[in-house]
Every structure is written in C-alpha cells, then in structure tokens.
Amino acid sequence: MNQDLSKLGWMGDNQNGGGKRKSDGEYTTDGVRKSDDVENELSKSINSTEEIPPPMFDIISAVSVLEDENLERKYVLYTVRVRHGSARADLHTTTIDRRYTDFLTLYETLKKDGSEQLSSYTFPRKAIVGNFSQRLINERSKKFEQLLELISKDSKLRSSIALLNFLQDKELKIALELCGQQRYDIAEPILKNSFRLLNKVYTDRSAAVLLSLCRLVGCYAVTPGTVNGSAERWATLALHRYEGVSDADLLMLYGPLLETCLKLWERNGKDWQLIKERLADMKRRGVCMPTKTLLEAVNDLDINYRSLPSNYFNA
Structure with missing residues (x-):
C-alpha cells in the first residue's frame, strides 16, 4: 500500500513516519501545510511503532x-x-x-x-x-x-475501552445525533475536537484515532456546499495515516476513504486522476468496492471494534 499511496502525492519514509508532498509548498510529516494554524498541532507525528509519552x-x-x-x-x-x-x-x-x-x-x-x-x-x-x-x-x-x-x-489502562468511552462517548453521541439530523456543520467542530484529543492520547495509527479522523473526513464530505482547503487537508492526512496500516479491519475503510477523497478533490477542482486509478486498480484485483459512505463504514466498524477485547481497540 505504501507504494500506491506515494503516487497520490507522497514521498514517504515510514521509518521516520513522514515525508513531503510532491508539490509546491512545505508540508509537515503528516501532510499539513506548516502555515495552516488549523492543523498545525499535527506537524510532529508520532509513528504508531514508537512508544508515546503519557498524555x-x-x-x-x-x-x-x-x-x-x-x-x-x-x-x-x-x-x-x-x-x-x-x-x-x-x-x-x-x-x-x-x-x-x-x-x-x-x-x-x-x-x-x-x-x-x-x-x-x-x-x-x-x-x-x-x-x-x-x-x-x-x-x-x-x-x-x-x-x-x-x-x-x-499502557494497559490507557488502551482500555473504559478510558476511550470516558474521553469521547458523550461528544460522539451528540455528533452522531447531529449527523443523523444532517446538521453536519455543527457536528464538524465536535468531531474535530474529539480527534485532536484522541490524537494526544493514542498513537497516530491506532484504531481509535483513525476512526475518529475518518469520521471527521466523512462529515466534511457530506456537508452541503463544503469547498475549502481544510477539508482536503484532513482527507490528505487520513490518506497519509493509512501508510503502514496492516489491520485488516481498518483497511476496510480504505475504499470508502478513497471514494470520499475523490469527491472532495472533484469538488475543490483538484487533480483526482491518481485516486481514480487507484480505485480502478483495486477493482481489477477483485477488492470489494464500497457501497456505504465513509461515515456509515466508520460507524459499522466502530461497533465491531467495541465487541473485541478492551486492549485491542487502541493497540
């Protein structure tokens, strides 16, 4: 997967957890413009294989x-x-x-x-x-x-479902209710704060963080009239985070994520050809194409993860 993702604009170095985008402008290891204050706190990524200091x-x-x-x-x-x-x-x-x-x-x-x-x-x-x-x-x-x-x-207590529930469940319930009412613009800041919080507690490629990030990207994608660079950068960050992911369940979100990125790229007038080629390649190889939106896929996978042992979710 790393090689294919690099074709989407990345020159990655997985050992260092980063790389630069092949386009004008300086990017951080997580693919966020250094001049962008909205996502600037993500500029120093902690790789999921490294031990992170306690929050x-x-x-x-x-x-x-x-x-x-x-x-x-x-x-x-x-x-x-x-x-x-x-x-x-x-x-x-x-x-x-x-x-x-x-x-x-x-x-x-x-x-x-x-x-x-x-x-x-x-x-x-x-x-x-x-x-x-x-x-x-x-x-x-x-x-x-x-x-x-x-x-x-x-580390065992920090990876428990009990802590994750404490950190996100109240806000997540509100955000999901808002999404159900199609009030995505109100749900976005709640989901963004939740992602930023979880990103300080767990590794970059843990299930909790990736689900939270993909849920945010999915919310951006279905928000009517959303045409801005911020949505594209969050989606780019999600693509980059998927470099090195080997969890079979998490990879089930890769197709819906690509489809969502394709829509965002088209909406923002960006070059979407490489993403479309990647989707076509997956189809040729017999990979099941997504039939659900990214938000729906994230919610389904979230339910599945919560049925697993408590230390599995954030391993």
Missing part, C-alpha cells in the same frame, strides 16, 4: 450546573484538559466536561476488569451534604487528576 490531564475548572430548573437539581461539571505528553506545543486546547458519575463509571469499570494498578487509589466518596462546597470540589478535582494520571502512565 497529561488536568482539571482547569469546576462549576455548579443546574440540572432541572423545576426540581432545582445541581451537579458539578469538571472541565478536563488533555495535553501532549511530549515537548511539542499544544496549539489547540482540547477539553471535555465530565461529572462525578463519569469519573465513577471509569473507575468502577477498570476495577471490575481487575486492574491491580488502581489498588492503591481511593475514589472520593459521595457526600450527603456539602456537595457543592469549594473545599470538596477542590479535593475531588485533585483525586480525579490522580486517577487520570495513573491511567495515562499504564
């Missing part, structure tokens, strides 16, 4: 939120910031908002799976009174940070 989690705020105006129920919303564990700069802040019950579900799921790494950790108990005192909120914030730090430093 860093910190809670930057905690606020009381009214859940039910009639019953006046409140809860505390904790904003978790996720940062690269390496020295590379985080040009785009990625955060998620989580409640006490979300942290509790994460902890209990990992304990149920027999994670001995959490044996020394004590989860903060529920309080009958004083739930919203600043002292209690601060104490819980520190304990939640400790939990996430323990998880991030252990």
Whole structure:
C-alpha cells in the first residue's frame, strides 16, 4: 500500500513516519501545510511503532450546573484538559466536561476488569451534604487528576475501552445525533475536537484515532456546499495515516476513504486522476468496492471494534 499511496502525492519514509508532498509548498510529516494554524498541532507525528509519552490531564475548572430548573437539581461539571505528553506545543486546547458519575463509571469499570494498578487509589466518596462546597470540589478535582494520571502512565489502562468511552462517548453521541439530523456543520467542530484529543492520547495509527479522523473526513464530505482547503487537508492526512496500516479491519475503510477523497478533490477542482486509478486498480484485483459512505463504514466498524477485547481497540 505504501507504494500506491506515494503516487497520490507522497514521498514517504515510514521509518521516520513522514515525508513531503510532491508539490509546491512545505508540508509537515503528516501532510499539513506548516502555515495552516488549523492543523498545525499535527506537524510532529508520532509513528504508531514508537512508544508515546503519557498524555497529561488536568482539571482547569469546576462549576455548579443546574440540572432541572423545576426540581432545582445541581451537579458539578469538571472541565478536563488533555495535553501532549511530549515537548511539542499544544496549539489547540482540547477539553471535555465530565461529572462525578463519569469519573465513577471509569473507575468502577477498570476495577471490575481487575486492574491491580488502581489498588492503591481511593475514589472520593459521595457526600450527603456539602456537595457543592469549594473545599470538596477542590479535593475531588485533585483525586480525579490522580486517577487520570495513573491511567495515562499504564499502557494497559490507557488502551482500555473504559478510558476511550470516558474521553469521547458523550461528544460522539451528540455528533452522531447531529449527523443523523444532517446538521453536519455543527457536528464538524465536535468531531474535530474529539480527534485532536484522541490524537494526544493514542498513537497516530491506532484504531481509535483513525476512526475518529475518518469520521471527521466523512462529515466534511457530506456537508452541503463544503469547498475549502481544510477539508482536503484532513482527507490528505487520513490518506497519509493509512501508510503502514496492516489491520485488516481498518483497511476496510480504505475504499470508502478513497471514494470520499475523490469527491472532495472533484469538488475543490483538484487533480483526482491518481485516486481514480487507484480505485480502478483495486477493482481489477477483485477488492470489494464500497457501497456505504465513509461515515456509515466508520460507524459499522466502530461497533465491531467495541465487541473485541478492551486492549485491542487502541493497540
């Protein structure tokens, strides 16, 4: 596959995890223009064969939120910031908002799976009174940070489905509902933030990251009236990430990805001939051509992955 992908504009060096595009303008190892601030944080790619440093989690705020105006129920919303564990700069802040019950579900799921790494950790108990005192909120914030730090430093815990669910499921549910309503322009920034976040936690070619990236590209492709370089660059990044992918299930997305790129290239007036030739070559070799959109294919594969052992998804 590497040789064929290089014909789409890449001169790759898989040992170094990168290359330059054969066209004018300087590109990073992940195929993103260095002058483009939108995707610039991807400029230093971590190859999936390299060991990545643990990501860093910190809670930057905690606020009381009214859940039910009639019953006046409140809860505390904790904003978790996720940062690269390496020295590379985080040009785009990625955060998620989580409640006490979300942290509790994460902890209990990992304990149920027999994670001995959490044996020394004590989860903060529920309080009958004083739930919203600043002292209690601060104490819980520190304990939640400790939990996430323990998880991030252990490769087994970091590759668990429990952590992935914690990091993306709330936002993914909203984005999928928006896509179902064809409100793709609203779903795009949610999916983009989710990809950037997962890209700081897992390797570039892990299933979690590739599914998230392909879902974003698929959303761009079906957004009415989308004609911009950003969509093309995300698609180019997805093509580049597929260099070196050997997972048979992930390769099932390659056909739908090529079809999507073909549509984006045609829409943006770019040369699509090489992509079309690649698709024709796959057809001649008896490769089953996609009958679903990239978004549909990603969602189907996501369901399949979640039925596998917890450490398989992000291996």
